[in-house]
Amino acid sequence: MSATAAAAPAVPAALAAVLPARFLGWGMAVPSTVVTNRDLEAVLDTSDAWIAERTGIRQRRAAATGDTTAALAVAASRVALERAALDPAAIDLTVLATMTPDSTCPATAATVQHQLGTAGAAFDLNAACAGFTYALHVGAAGLATPGIDHVLVVGAERVTSMVDPTDRGTAILFGDGAGAVVLGASEQGSSGPGLLGVDLGGDGSGVASLHVPPGERYLRMDGPEVFRRATRAMVESCAAALARSGASPADVDLFVPHQANARIIEATVSRLGLPADRVVVNLDRYGNTSAASVPIALAEAADEGRLRPGAIVLACGVGAGMAWATTLLRWGA
Numbered sequence: 001m002s003a004t005a006a007a008a009p010a011v012p013a014a015l016a017a018v019l020p021a022r023f024l025g026w027g028m029a030v031p032s033t034v035v036t037n038r039d040l041e042a043v044l045d046t047s048d049a050w051i052a053e054r055t056g057i058r059q060r061r062a063a064a065t066g067d068t069t070a071a072l073a074v075a076a077s078r079v080a081l082e083r084a085a086l087d088p089a090a091i092d093l094t095v096l097a098t099m100t101p102d103s104t105c106p107a108t109a110a111t112v113q114h115q116l117g118t119a120g121a122a123f124d125l126n127a128a129c130a131g132f133t134y135a136l137h138v139g140a141a142g143l144a145t146p147g148i149d150h151v152l153v154v155g156a157e158r159v160t161s162m163v164d165p166t167d168r169g170t171a172i173l174f175g176d177g178a179g180a181v182v183l184g185a186s187e188q189g190s191s192g193p194g195l196l197g198v199d200l201g202g203d204g205s206g207v208a209s210l211h212v213p214p215g216e217r218y219l220r221m222d223g224p225e226v227f228r229r230a231t232r233a234m235v236e237s238c239a240a241a242l243a244r245s246g247a248s249p250a251d252v253d254l255f256v257p258h259q260a261n262a263r264i265i266e267a268t269v270s271r272l273g274l275p276a277d278r279v280v281v282n283l284d285r286y287g288n289t290s291a292a293s294v295p296i297a298l299a300e301a302a303d304e305g306r307l308r309p310g311a312i313v314l315a316c317g318v319g320a321g322m323a324w325a326t327t328l329l330r331w332g333a
């Protein structure tokens with residue numbers, strides 16, 4: 001290689017959609033019951049100030065008896081289908097990301113499919129808090145299959161049912177809710193909307209740091225260990241998805257990270273060099289809703305007009321396993 005060629009500035013690769021997909025609709029649903037930090041102060045040895053400072057969370061939503069995972073998923077999906085102006089029967093595949101299914105068998109997606117009247121295949125996907133971003137990849141990849149033209153991708157959780165209400169280490173963090181997007185096949189190819197670059201990964205050496213031990217009911221967590229692992233995973237996975245897309249942090253119009261802890265998000269933003277005004281943070285109002293966190297954040301951002309057609313969005317989920325999935329995507333219908 002000549003010295004001249006080596007010194008030439010790199011020509012930025014066009015941000016090509018490797019998995020074309022149109023984002024036709026979005027929606028979210030949360031239970032009506034609000035649990036504030038002050039409410040938790042009354043029952044746990046904790047304080048509003050400690051929770052807000054160490055996590056950024058101020059309140060979360062808690063499911064009532066009727067707020068099953070299926071009910072939350074159906075409510076969010078109805079909004080997304082209406083926004084897409086799509087008959088539910090036009091959905092060929094429903095992927096429900098959840099670690100809190102209503103029953104271990106059958107998949108909660110079966111109930112969701114029946115109640116919505118969607119057609120085709122329906123299954124649950126469990127990758128804990130990375131579930132929705134995994135499901136987004138599965139859904140977009142599904143659109144490459146003849147016969148699959150529309151996909152419903154949902155993240156729905158009742159995490160409060162998995163949390164020991166007397167454990168201040170976990171009870172302060174989690175909340176319930178659901179978010180959904182409707183994907184459609186795209187004729188626009190790599191220049192249109194879709195997934196530009198994906199990083200999927202996991203590290204099973206982290207299983208014991210955040211898990212429900214076999215035969216037990218509640219989550220056990222080594223908070224500082226999960227904090228270290230989650231921060232590292234989010235930074236490295238976002239960097240990998242950007243690199244795979246041929247994009248730089250400056251190309252990102254909106255960063256939609258999993259909403260676990262404001263300090264994890266801040267560390268990622270600072271290490272990647274993303275501008276703070278391009279980050280969606282809503283964990284102050286919902287806490288960590290696991291697989292529902294990214295689609296709820298996406299839906300709120302879209303409702304607030306922060307997602308214009310053509311916007312480049314970096315969506316990252318990280319959770320128990322450890323499991324992570326990051327997608328750089330181009331928004332648009």
Ligand SMILES: CC(C)(COP(=O)(O)OP(=O)(O)OC[C@H]1O[C@@H](n2cnc3c(N)ncnc32)[C@H](O)[C@@H]1OP(=O)(O)O)[C@@H](O)C(=O)NCCC(=O)NCCS
Nearest residue numbers: 046047050054129168169172223224226227260261318319
């Ligand atoms: C859970 C988490 C908020 C704890 O924050 P932390 O800064 O790591 O706090 P530590 O666990 O080191 O505890 C620091 C002190 O606060 C105390 N503490 C822990 N939880 C507390 C609470 N809810 N209220 C008040 N004090 C608390 C500890 O007992 C400890 O006290 P000590 O110094 O007297 O021993 C933090 O580790 C975290 O967010 N981890 C990641 C969790 C997560 O995101 N899980 C889901 C991943 S998808």
